[in-house]
Ligand SMILES: NC(=O)c1ccc[n+]([C@@H]2O[C@H](COP(=O)([O-])OP(=O)(O)OC[C@H]3O[C@@H](n4cnc5c(N)ncnc54)[C@H](O)[C@@H]3O)[C@@H](O)[C@H]2O)c1
């Protein structure tokens with residue numbers, strides 16, 4: 001048992017606790033995070049609940065919390081208002097008051113919905129995130145974005161609602177499918193490229209030692225890696241909590257990645273599409289003379305080395321028209337994130353014509 005803490009100074013201050021054996025200490029961590037709560041709603045889903053819900057419940061009841069549960073069908077298709085309404089109903093029936101709290105136990109889908117249910121129930125109760133997927137540990141659980149999908153598009157309804165604590169138990173990553181783990185690495189590599197030369201160095205050295213394929217079961221390396229990613233995310237969101245400025249650099253690979261993801265009817269995983277987006281942008285930056293060959297080669301080889309693709313057959317025209325429909329677009333310009341050197345990202349607003357030129361010239 002060990003733990004690292006990262007303190008987040010947002011509109012609510014909280015700790016991200018990273019380590020092993022934390023799930024079984026959820027109760028005492030919750031006592032610290034939400035000391036006034038007596039009732040806790042544990043939100044989980046059908047894949048994660050059989051693995052971890054008993055441990056979390058036992059730990060919480062052991063500390064005197066009264067627990068109610070809401071377990072929904074795993075998967076993005078559940079990320080809708082009906083599922084959130086189910087959570088509201090359970091809390092209302094159990095007589096929750098504003099000092100009670102919710103816990104999200106699962107991947108990003110669980111975290112987004114439990115966070116949104118907490119943001120809206122009684123106009124806001126506290127939520128503690130226990131992310132169990134790599135993507136949720138390095139990205140979704142930190143930063144306070146919560147929400148649901150509409151038939152018209154992903155994440156169309158939501159709220160900013162910071163958690164009261166994020167509990168990241170690295171051991172949970174051991175039960176993820178290999179595909180889901182690899183997908184999460186897309187976001188991990190993103191932090192290395194946009195802002196973290198130290199993380200880049202760690203991951204490239206690890207790859208050079210021939211260990212990349214073992215990362216999922218190397219707890220020590222995972223703790224170091226996840227910790228670096230969370231520190232990076234916290235660094236970016238501090239000062240730009242509501243996503244109007246620097247936070248946009250987290251979109252490296254995402255503008256084109258989102259289009260690939262949507263055009264596949266969401267059959268391709270998000271992190272895999274982000275990897276393709278980063279690969280394509282890297283190739284285009286080289287062609288435009290904005291990146292040197294060595295940087296290009298290093299980025300491409302790290303993405304491939306961790307089992308992710310670097311390209312897709314999307315046409316530049318489709319990429320531009322898809323990007324024009326992105327919800328993150330502001331006005332008529334598309335903010336592309338360019339990495340010029342490893343660890344340095346730049347936000348470059350482009351018109352559709354400029355983006356098309358960037359994707360085709362050279
Ligand atoms: N709020 C944010 O800032 C933010 C950021 C990025 C992504 N997201 C959202 O997060 C979601 C994607 O997150 P995700 O990839 O974690 O999706 P997810 O919650 O669907 O989890 C992915 C899969 O892994 C399974 N799983 C999770 N943890 C497991 C474990 N420990 N062992 C075994 N199986 C496990 C799940 O059941 C699911 O099948 C999307 O809805 C996305 O919009 C939100």
Ligand SMILES: [Zn+2]
Pocket residue numbers: 139187254270274
């Ligand atoms: Zn992403």
